[in-house]
Amino acid sequence: MTQVLELQFETTMGKTATITIDEPKPNITASEIQQVMQTIITGNVFEVKSGAFVAIRGARLIDRQVSTFELGIM
Numbered sequence: 001m002t003q004v005l006e007l008q009f010e011t012t013m014g015k016t017a018t019i020t021i022d023e024p025k026p027n028i029t030a031s032e033i034q035q036v037m038q039t040i041i042t043g044n045v046f047e048v049k050s051g052a053f054v055a056i057r058g059a060r061l062i063d064r065q066v067s068t069f070e071l072g073i074m
Contacts, residue, residue: 001065007037008058012051019046024061033059 005024009017019040037056039045044052 001063004062004064005033006060006062007033007040008056008060009037009041009053010055010057011048012054015050016057017046017048017050017053028061030059 003023005021005028007019007021009019011017034056037059041053041055046053
């Protein structure tokens with residue numbers, strides 16, 4: 001199973017911008033996520049077409065599991 005952490009920010013134009021992080025550290029906490037997101041906003045680290053990141057909209061951890069079928073194809 002793989003995990004993806006999505007960090008959702010509000011931009012200066014009121015849009016949502018998302019940063020996706022593959023395989024975040026195990027047992028990451030909401031406090032750690034919020035601290036990192038605030039650092040990104042304060043440091044004006046990223047800017048997208050809809051502007052700079054100005055607020056935290058949310059974060060979510062997505063678990064994904066892929067199952068492969070053996071089809072006997074040669």
